[in-house]
Amino acid sequence: MRSLRSAAAVTVCALGVATAITVPAMMDDGDGDAKGGAPRPRTVRAGAEAAADSCRDPEASLRPSSASGPAIKRIKNREVNGHKLNKLIAGVDQNSYRWGYRDPATGDLTGFDIDLVHAIAEDIFGDPDAVIFRTIPTSQRIKALQEGKVDVVVRTMTINCERIKDVAFSTAYFQAGQQVLVPDDSSITGYNKTLRGKKVCTAQGSTAEAELDKPDTGAEQLGAIKVKPVPNQLDCLVRLQLGEVDAVITDNALAAGQAAQDPSVKLVGSRFTDEFYGVAMNKDDDDLVRRVNKVLENYRQGGAGSPWMQAYQKWLAKDFSTTQENPTPPVPEYKD
Numbered sequence: 001m002r003s004l005r006s007a008a009a010v011t012v013c014a015l016g017v018a019t020a021i022t023v024p025a026m027m028d029d030g031d032g033d034a035k036g037g038a039p040r041p042r043t044v045r046a047g048a049e050a051a052a053d054s055c056r057d058p059e060a061s062l063r064p065s066s067a068s069g070p071a072i073k074r075i076k077n078r079e080v081n082g083h084k085l086n087k088l089i090a091g092v093d094q095n096s097y098r099w100g101y102r103d104p105a106t107g108d109l110t111g112f113d114i115d116l117v118h119a120i121a122e123d124i125f126g127d128p129d130a131v132i133f134r135t136i137p138t139s140q141r142i143k144a145l146q147e148g149k150v151d152v153v154v155r156t157m158t159i160n161c162e163r164i165k166d167v168a169f170s171t172a173y174f175q176a177g178q179q180v181l182v183p184d185d186s187s188i189t190g191y192n193k194t195l196r197g198k199k200v201c202t203a204q205g206s207t208a209e210a211e212l213d214k215p216d217t218g219a220e221q222l223g224a225i226k227v228k229p230v231p232n233q234l235d236c237l238v239r240l241q242l243g244e245v246d247a248v249i250t251d252n253a254l255a256a257g258q259a260a261q262d263p264s265v266k267l268v269g270s271r272f273t274d275e276f277y278g279v280a281m282n283k284d285d286d287d288l289v290r291r292v293n294k295v296l297e298n299y300r301q302g303g304a305g306s307p308w309m310q311a312y313q314k315w316l317a318k319d320f321s322t323t324q325e326n327p328t329p330p331v332p333e334y335k336d
Contacts, residue, residue, distance in 0.1 A: 055161035059276050060333040061171045062286060064294035069287025072124065075151055087132045088121045091150035094135040095234040097257035098315045099156050109133050112315040113154045116173065116279070116299070119307060120152065123295045137231040139205040142166050145282050152292065153280040156254055158207045160275070168283045170292045171332035172276035173299070173308070178208055179252035179271050183240065183264060188247050190269015196223035198246035201236035204229035207275060208249040234258075240265060251275065256319040276330055293332070300329045 068076070078085045092113060093100035099111045118128035136144050141157055144150045145167050156176070159169045180191050188194045200219060202208040212219040212226050219226040227245055230236055236248040237258050248255070255267050279292050299307045308329045320327075 057333060058161050058164050059159050059169070059172045059278070059330075060335045061169055061278070061293055062289045063334045064297050065287070065290035066123075066294050067287060067290070069290075071151075071282070071285035071288035072291060075124065075288070085132075086125060087130050088117070088124055089132045089134060089149070089151045090117045090120075091136045091141060091144050091153040091155060092117065092133050093155045093232075095232060096156060096254055097261050098319060099254065099257060100154075101257075109135075112174075112311050113156060115307075115311045115315070117152070117154050119299055120154075120279070120292055120295050123291065123298075138203040138233060139229075139231055141205070141280065145280060148282070151281070151285075151288065155280075156251060156277050157280050158251070158275040159278040160207060160210075162210070163280070166283070167280045168285065168289050169278035169280055170289060171296055171334070172278050172330040173296055174253065174277040175330050176251045176253035176275050176277060177271035178211055178249055178273040178275070179255055179267050180269050181237070181240065181248040181250060181255045181258060181265055182246065182268055184266050186246065186266075186268070188268060191222070191249070191272045192269065193222060195219075195247060198224055199227050199244070200224045200247050200249055201227050201239050201245040202229055202249045203233040203236060204231060206233065206250070207273070208251070211273065212249060237262070237265070253277075253316075256316075260319045293334075296332065300332075 075088060076084075076086075078087075092109060094102050094109060096111065096113075100109060100113045101111055102108065103110045114133075117131055117133070121131045122128040124130070134144070134150055136150070136153070136155070138155075141153045141155060142163065145153055153167075156174075157163075157169075158176070159172060163169070178191070180188060180195075182188045188198060200212065202212055206229075209229050211217070212224075215221070224247075227239075230239070233248075233250050233254060236245065236250065239245045240248050241262065241264070252267060252271050259265055259267060279296075281288050281292065303309070312327060
């Protein structure tokens with residue numbers, strides 16, 4: 001039996017040796033600016049025909065605009081105890097290393113997603129620190145938006161057909177996919193028959209859970225044992241470290257950070273889905289969606305010197321091995 005992981009590993013401190021993993025390059029399909037600017041947007045059909053094909057392009061979002069509509073005005077005029085709050089309320093993670101986590105030295109929330117929140121706040125209020133962060137579990141992201149507890153969710157949230165029924169998304173700001181995380185001494189080689197008889201953990205409400213539930217390609221077909229989903233993906237890592245499960249299915253972008261924290265775990269096999277992260281918002285907040293898309297347009301501008309690339313180099317580059325020297329953000333897709 002595999003020995004119990006150390007207490008230090010179980011607490012998942014933000015220390016460790018960076019582990020390189022293979023993440024397919026985020027290509028612009030030849031649509032990018034030849035001078036290194038932002039990728040050129042694609043347009044998706046609108047109207048009845050687009051509605052019938054909506055699940056073919058769930059990443060298609062509203063065209064960008066800096067105009068202030070009802071949602072922006074609501075955010076700017078929000079009052080608490082008779083005083084204007086003057087803050088964006090953002091739902092984020094505090095446990096995803098490199099994406100949204102607390103710096104152990106300062107206690108501040110930091111990471112790739114956190115930088116993007118600051119950019120949105122700066123655009124709306126002229127102050128990148130005009131933010132109230134609310135940490136929410138994976139399973140509560142949609143509910144928090146629907147109940148008005150947060151204005152945006154920036155939490156490695158995949159855009160897909162099921163979720164666009166409940167919330168609105170910005171254009172994609174990162175490409176990822178599902179992969180298998182296992183202990184370094186595991187015989188599991190990927191999302192395949194080597195999972196037969198193995199206990200597999202995933203987060204409730206995650207795209208990984210949806211993959212495991214698929215009748216033709218999920219856990220039952222592979223002979224894997226899907227354990228009860230946990231509230232947060234990090235809970236799966238702790239269970240893996242304790243030897244309570246044999247594998248974790250999660251976004252490879254998140255797993256890269258976990259492998260960087262804990263060199264006793266590793267990613268195996270190839271990425272078996274293609275997924276895109278977006279900023280999630282309430283379905284009624286069209287003007288906020290357009291405003292965030294305008295922020296993302298600016299975030300992508302500048303090639304190697306763009307805010308996107310600066311954030312990538314700061315937070316993610318050390319933990320990723322890619323097939324191109326300079327990864328780029330996904331090409332934005334807009335509804336016609």
